Amino acid sequence: MGLLSKKDTLLLTDPLADNNPITIQVLGICSALAITAELKASIVMAISVMFVLGLGNVVISLMRNIIPSKIRIIVQLIVVATLVIIVDLVLKAFAYELSKTLSVFVGLIITNCIIMGRFEAFALGNGPWRSFLDGIGNAVGYGVILIAVGFFRELLGSGTLLGFKVLGDPIEKTGLYAIGYENNGFMLLSPMALIVVGIIIWIQRTKNTALIEEN
Amino acid sequence: MSKRTDSNGYTMIFAIVMVLIVGSLLAFLASSLKPSIKENERIEKQQNILYAMGINENDESSANFVSTSIAGQEFKKYVKKQLVLEGDKISESEDAYLIDVKKQQANAKAGKVRKLPLFVGEKDGKTFYVAPIRGKGLWDAIWGYISMDENMVVQGAYFDHKGETPGLGANIKQRYFMDDFIGEHLMTENGVFKGITVAKGNNDPKNDEKTDYEVDAIAGATITGDGVSAMIKKDLALYVPYFNSLKK
Numbered sequence: 001m002g003l004l005s006k007k008d009t010l011l012l013t014d015p016l017a018d019n020n021p022i023t024i025q026v027l028g029i030c031s032a033l034a035i036t037a038e039l040k041a042s043i044v045m046a047i048s049v050m051f052v053l054g055l056g057n058v059v060i061s062l063m064r065n066i067i068p069s070k071i072r073i074i075v076q077l078i079v080v081a082t083l084v085i086i087v088d089l090v091l092k093a094f095a096y097e098l099s100k101t102l103s104v105f106v107g108l109i110i111t112n113c114i115i116m117g118r119f120e121a122f123a124l125g126n127g128p129w130r131s132f133l134d135g136i137g138n139a140v141g142y143g144v145i146l147i148a149v150g151f152f153r154e155l156l157g158s159g160t161l162l163g164f165k166v167l168g169d170p171i172e173k174t175g176l177y178a179i180g181y182e183n184n185g186f187m188l189l190s191p192m193a194l195i196v197v198g199i200i201i202w203i204q205r206t207k208n209t210a211l212i213e214e215n
Numbered sequence: 216m217s218k219r220t221d222s223n224g225y226t227m228i229f230a231i232v233m234v235l236i237v238g239s240l241l242a243f244l245a246s247s248l249k250p251s252i253k254e255n256e257r258i259e260k261q262q263n264i265l266y267a268m269g270i271n272e273n274d275e276s277s278a279n280f281v282s283t284s285i286a287g288q289e290f291k292k293y294v295k296k297q298l299v300l301e302g303d304k305i306s307e308s309e310d311a312y313l314i315d316v317k318k319q320q321a322n323a324k325a326g327k328v329r330k331l332p333l334f335v336g337e338k339d340g341k342t343f344y345v346a347p348i349r350g351k352g353l354w355d356a357i358w359g360y361i362s363m364d365e366n367m368v369v370q371g372a373y374f375d376h377k378g379e380t381p382g383l384g385a386n387i388k389q390r391y392f393m394d395d396f397i398g399e400h401l402m403t404e405n406g407v408f409k410g411i412t413v414a415k416g417n418n419d420p421k422n423d424e425k426t427d428y429e430v431d432a433i434a435g436a437t438i439t440g441d442g443v444s445a446m447i448k449k450d451l452a453l454y455v456p457y458f459n460s461l462k463k
Contacts, residue, residue: 037382037435044381068226075233082237086244093248096255096283104378104385154382157434163276171420188383188435 004133011133015141017208021114022145023201024211028114032146033193035108039162042150046143048105050136051087053115056080057135060123067124076119081110114142149196157187258283260312261290267360267371268293268336268343278373278390293336294345300331300457316349316358316450331453336362343370346454350446353438354378357387361451363401365461369411372396374443384439395422395430401451406462408455410448413440 091099168175297311
């Protein structure tokens, strides 16, 4: 790829696996637990975070030399809140239906610790282009885990995927339900998301033992 | 190492300038977009009322409103009367659907008379009475419209929310939940108002029982469900005198 140097490519790919924001840095756990009961909500959240993180990283990176270090966290918070509110207002005026779907996520995006984490750890010390790549990379890394958790929670909890009844109808007793299969209502509750994330972390560290911290 | 940006004076000035820029930007955006947002909300109210009456573009499993471009016409066509109930007084108004239920609830709390909007619609020779309801979910406001026949049997329901958890409480606006209310009775045969409880226990999963004053709850959304039960009981009880007067 001519556009991206090796270092730049690493910015995009590292957060997908060996430096994943959720499983390695343990950031953004709150939203990963809260909204993954359905695959659709996971996907919407992943896309929204990608947008805000990519754009926010660029803005913070452009401002990095003029932000006073004493109030940098507040400045970051203002930037992300402003971005999200602008998007919300514009959607409400011109794409009302879409805004109804997304408005619930607004608060969750502002308080997502991945966003603050990347502003603080990367955008404050790097140029806009690299910050943009870092933002997209981390958002994808976050999104992949979110979608994986959403997939298992919706499949095992409600027996559906994106609302489609892939395992049959639990009330009419068709498909898998005909032979006595039952949905696991536990999967819909947040603690099970923590367990699913835990299992993902376990699998990842079994495959790549270099990730295991020494005691 | 001391940088120019570390001084207190710079920090103060930066903070002030930033707040001014961001504040005026947001204020400008909010006020310039306000008319179109208000208009969207007005159309949405008409769509909600029509939805509760069964005038919608639902496909097999998802809930879809009539399109925004025809909502106004359809609303005029199907909604025959917009009533405002104030104590014993009943008046008609063209804009009853714009009555802010939240404000009226606050009025009632302050001891004033609450204006109760009621929309009388007609479709295929059947009369529908649509009433707005509003209450609290887990995180924020929830509201909806219930359409009933003259015996207070639910003909359709629409629920919406401001910030319930996606995938859990937010599912009150899903078809499978809203459709469960259709056919449910709100009153006993003797005219005692019972409301409808969103009940756990899964004792009637197909929702065949229409006079048990219960619908099945959503797993993982107990508090939102309780909010739905509460707003139905509280707000629809206020309309009971009107429905009783219809019988006479």
